[in-house]
Amino acid sequence: MNIVNEVNFNFxxxxxxxxxxxxxxxxxxxxxxxxxxxxxxIKTAVSEAxxxxxxxxxxxxxGTVYINVKITDNNKIIIKIRDKGVGIEDVKQAMEPxxxxxxxxxxxxxxxxxxxxxxxxxxxxxLGSGTTVTMEKTLYRAGYDKR
Amino acid sequence: xTVETTLENEILTAKIYGEIDHHRAPSIRQKIDGQTxxxxxKELHLDFSxxxxxxxxxxxxxxxxxxxxxxxxxxxxxxxxxxxxxKIISLSGIDSLGVL
Numbered sequence: 001m002n003i004v005n006e007v008n009f010n011f012x013x014x015x016x017x018x019x020x021x022x023x024x025x026x027x028x029x030x031x032x033x034x035x036x037x038x039x040x041x042i043k044t045a046v047s048e049a050x051x052x053x054x055x056x057x058x059x060x061x062x063g064t065v066y067i068n069v070k071i072t073d074n075n076k077i078i079i080k081i082r083d084k085g086v087g088i089e090d091v092k093q094a095m096e097p098x099x100x101x102x103x104x105x106x107x108x109x110x111x112x113x114x115x116x117x118x119x120x121x122x123x124x125x126x127l128g129s130g131t132t133v134t135m136e137k138t139l140y141r142a143g144y145d146k147r
Numbered sequence: 148x149t150v151e152t153t154l155e156n157e158i159l160t161a162k163i164y165g166e167i168d169h170h171r172a173p174s175i176r177q178k179i180d181g182q183t184x185x186x187x188x189k190e191l192h193l194d195f196s197x198x199x200x201x202x203x204x205x206x207x208x209x210x211x212x213x214x215x216x217x218x219x220x221x222x223x224x225x226x227x228x229x230x231x232x233x234k235i236i237s238l239s240g241i242d243s244l245g246v247l
Contacts, residue, residue: 015168015169015170016170018168018169018170019166019168019170022200036231037231037234040200040231040234041234043200044200044201044202044235047168047169047200047202048202048203051168051169051202051204054169055169105172105176105204105207105208105210105211106203106204106207107203107204107206107207107210107239109203109206109238109239110202110203112203112238113202113203113235113238116234116238117234
């Protein structure tokens with residue numbers, strides 16, 4: 001598996017940037033000619049991960065969110081969303097559907113959506129250092145234009 | 148315009164426009180809740196026909212409105228859900244609330 005294209009970008013953890021983040025990722029992968037459903041899945045998963053950074057990683061301040069997207073030669077998309085925020089005390093518990101520490105009408109479905117809409121997700125977190133969410137999805141009808 | 152509301156036969160219909168995410172949900176919520184409190188409808192219909200994208204913030208929005216209208220003795224219905232939102236709606240399990 002070789003990486004044929006890659007992008008890195010970062011932005012402030014302001015909620016107004018959630019739309020920018022999912023749009024930027026979807027614009028980058030358009031070269032794979034994803035279906036509307038695949039694109040919607042990826043945009044939704046990115047939106048959930050970035051919202052977690054805004055709401056949970058930097059609860060009382062504005063920090064930086066780092067996104068890395070790779071496209072492989074077997075049409076796999078690997079998205080890494082990283083923050084340097086407060087970290088997650090219990091990753092397993094945080095990933096349980098309906099679990100939320102927020103009282104702002106959050107449904108507690110963020111990780112459930114990421115798990116369901118992507119092929120694979122892994123979460124690495126350290127209290128006080130931050131969290132990295134890595135998600136993968138293979139596009140089935142894709143034919144990457146290597147030019 | 149984020150939300151357009153109309154009242155007919157004691158049914159308040161809130162047509163939501165654009166994307167629903169954590170950033171936009173509070174203003175949508177505020178508009179709908181303000182109208183619900185003022186007009187006290189028997190039913191609140193959330194019309195999703197013009198929603199182009201939503202993440203789980205949209206589910207939170209539905210659950211919150213369900214709670215509010217239930218406390219006022221009314222009913223909630225979610226109508227005109229586009230095909231591209233069906234997946235997250237079905238994952239959320241909100242069909243068990245009887246609002247679809």
